[in-house]
Amino acid sequence: MKQTANNQGQMIANFYTVHYAExxxxxxxxLxxxxxxxxxxxxVFIKMMSFEGMINEETIKSFAFxxxxxxxxxxxxxxxxRHKMEENAKYEMELQHSHVERMAEYHDTLRMVNDSMARLSPACAKVYRMSLFEDMTAGDIAQEMxxxxxxVESQLFTSRKQVRAMLNMAM
Structure with missing residues (x-):
């Protein structure tokens, strides 16, 4: 027996009244x-109203559940x-914050190294700079200078020792 939309709506309303709490x-x-x-x-009940003609007394409970x-x-x-997206956003923010901190530390260290190098003799500073910033070997530096x-090895040893001591005092 086919139900009318009005009868189905009434059946759903009655079911809603009886089984809402359950x-x-x-x-x-x-949840x-x-x-x-x-x-x-x-x-759920709004959705059930859209299933015109599909719900009857025998199926309504299983349909609702x-x-x-x-x-x-x-x-x-x-x-x-949403939780994963929030976690990803939090992780990205932490990465950015960490990156900013690392960049600040890098620039601070670089400034301290440059300040320390300014106190070296001109020859030692040049050798140290070529080794550190131009990634040249002692042999390459010796040939160029x-x-x-x-x-060159002696100047590198002296430079590294002095810079290390100045950095240790600064930190």
Missing amino acids: LVNFATSR GNREEGEDLIQD TIAANKVKDLLRRRIF NVSKRT
Whole structure:
């Protein structure tokens, strides 16, 4: 027997009156929040009204609980997705903050190294700068400066020792 839309609406309204608390408890137990459970069950009944001719006395309860279970799953999925997005945003902010801190530390260290190098003799400063910033070996520096490799190694040793001591005092 086919129901009219009016009869189906009345049947859903009666079901709503009788089973509302049971459905809200079902949703609340899965969501952990009564207000969300109530909102979700209201959406369930609105959705049930759109299934004209598909709901009858025998199927209404399973229909309502199936829709409720699906809406709970959707809500939990959205909650998880939102949580992941918030975590990603938080992680990105921490990375940016960390990057800013590392850049500040890098610039502070570079400034201290440059200040320390300014106190070295001109020859030691030049050798140290070529080694540190131009990534040249002692042999390459010796060849470019037209001095012995041993002289460059000695100046590097002296420069590193003095810069290290000045950096230790600064920190």
